[in-house]
Amino acid sequence: MSDADDGRLPELDLRLTEENLNDFYEHAPCGYCSCLPDGTLVKVNQTLLDWLGYTRQELIARQCLQELLTIGGRLHYETHCVPLLLLQGQVRELSYMLRRKNGTTLPVLMNSVLLRDTNDQPLVVRVTLFDITDRRKYEQELLRAKMQAEEQREQLARANEQLANANEQLLVKNEQLTRINADLDSFVYTASHDLKQPIDNMAGLFAEFKRSATIPDADAASMMNMFEDALQQILSTIEGLTAVVQQQRQLEQIPEEAVAVQPLTEEIVRILQPQVQNAAFTLNFTAAPTLRLARPSLHSMLYNLLSNALKYAEPSRPPSIQVSTALADGVSVLSVQDNGRGIDLKRHGSELFQLFRRFHPEVAGAGMGLYLVNRLVNQAGGRVEVDSTLGQGSTFRIYLPR
Template identity: 25%
Template sequence: MEQSTNDDFLRALTDPELLYENAPCGYLSFAADGKIVKVNQTLISWLGFFRAEVVDKLTFKDLVSKGGKIYYEMFYMPLLRMQPMVNEINFDFIRKDGSAFPALINSSVFHNSEGKVVAVNATVYNITDRKKYEKELLDAKKQADSERSKFELLADFTPEIIFTAEPDGEISYVNRRFTSFFGLPAGGFKTRDVLSKVHAQDQFKLIRNWTAAVMAKVDFQMEIRLQTLNSESHWHMVRALPIISATGNVEKWMGSCTDINQHIKAIQHLDEFITVASHELKTPITSLNASLQLMERMVEVQGNAKLSTLMSQANRSVQKVRHLVEDLLHTGSIKEGQISLQKKVFSISDWLAGSCGHVKLEEKFNLHIAPSGIIFVEGDEQRIDQVLVNFVNNAMKYAPGSTDIYISAEILGERVKISVRDLGQGIPADKLPYLFDRYYRVDYTGGSASGLGLGLYICSEIIRRHGGEIGVDSHLGEGSTFWFTLPLFKPDLEYQRNMN
């Protein structure tokens, strides 16, 4: 029984008439005058007729819309008389109930011996779903065009320079402020025209950093000098953010360029004042420190406990002022590129063992230094120690409730990563990107913080000049980990022989 059923099924698949009747498309044959002589079941079902109501009763024009009738007479049939096949002709077919559906028709012509049209075979494809998708795409395009028009209108009236770029970084749109600032024709410009407005010292750095951001698909931010229409150079902050798709690819870049010239000038004036003031303060502080040391010896001879306490407080205050002035001087030197590095090869484990002696003497905090193994770096040991001490001091200052401070060193590929971790209150996520900026200080609620906001900035510059990276990881309530990396030193055989 089962074998018989399978045979019947296979015969149905190979039966030409069954295939014709139940094909996924409609078949239609009509004479030269349009009268329908044959139609398959698929098309009959779409139209809602009975076969007897169609065959030898209706013409092709009876099945199509009014516009289709006109098209049939003026274009369709004349084309069939001139050529053997006509493909991709669009008609709206009318069902028995009066509703319509769009269709595409491919037609082939049969001629008699005299070359006259005898009959036409047509294949009918119901494209209702296709039309639906086309409409959705058209509506989406109209919506996108409308949103783009709104964006461009807003962008043209904003005082900032606005631009967009393609995934490869090529600029695709600029607002009116962009073209007017650079003196470029609206609707067209060349990249070299824009680069010609960038200060010569900033051009290579701009191209390098922008290319790196595009390749890495990360946010771009850079301060550059742009030439205005009156040939003056003004500082601008260029920012660009990648719009990432669900697949992780960049769909577009959105960018802006903000005039920060007044801000930069104010910072420059402040730096000039601080540099001059720091140099002026250095001499009297040195004299004051020497006087206090002399007075301290005199107090010790007299044995006055109260004066001794006051002298200790005065000494601590002078040392604090001296450190502040040194930070200011370091900042000026770093900014002017005058900081010098005395590089040498040293062992990380030996350096960590001898660092942060002031913490060990106070005995208020516990330093936990993880074994680092045999690791060498080449750098200015004192400068790098300055970074580590700053990290540890910050842990003591801003996480006083966490008496345990953890210091570790690990090899990550070609670099060494030094980390200082505390178990304090942590730092808010919105503050993290600015911690290493000049003059930036975090406002710790309920805590006390002093300083000028220069320590971490100086640390970042020291590490940057060593070719390393610096950063922080922090979660509220879990503590903070400040870290920096240095290039790993791999001693060659000659160096190892000299060490031995």
């Protein structure tokens, strides 16, 4: 090293070279002690005395190192540590609990070295002890965290098993429901088909009866009209049931496609508008010009909602119907809003999509339109939401996957 290099070194405080080695031993940040091969203490530093609460006179030549350990630690020291010292001359990082004078314990980590005399006989054991209280707390925290993690893992495994069992049961129930629904559809279709012919025969016979019979009773005419209305209601219900099942079966065979909403809606409006000449339609499909589902499904949804909007128009004002699309949270929304009679949702909300439910008896109908709309939407993987105020109108929103 050159003189120039020596000149760049920082000047040392000479007091550092006068460090008292005895003071360094006594007040080291760890415990020091020396003991005879049998464990009798012959030297202890002040740090260890402070940890244990003993005076030097109480330990030197009066107690053995192993007597400062707990019972389990003493057994380990005598059966494991001492043989290793004699065999290897040193041991490292053995964990023990020291017993303080007041009865409490202190976790320490022990390193020991065995010195021998000139005849290779054991002379003295030098021991270094490190306070691992904080480390022990940390290890205990880790152990608790590990136990909690294991418990949570077991709970999660049990929950997953329960969920798997629940899913399996749900699949079984879904299969059962699918079979039941298929059986019900077949039953409804068969029953309605088998009933249609006898009802048609009854209608024909009744028409012939009205044409040929003469009944002098003045009340007979009104009763016959009531019977004819009931007969027509039965026919309408049977035809509606048949149509629902037939349409469901047909739609299951038709693939989904991107259907342009504007021309389809305009076609339905042209069909319906002659029923109500003063009806106003507003169409806006800018947000979602196409919807992905089977074309007959979309046609049926729109036809039923628009025909209902006209059928249940408020007599005191011209019908105003707005049809639009929007995008919300990754789904397409088809909305049909009218200014008609509205529905009391607090009273009828839970029955809204039930078969044959009608909420305005004064208006002729079979009560199958909303049932069919909801069924078609569910089949397409969507849902229907309704806002309605009695006397002001209704808004039907159909949420469909994109």
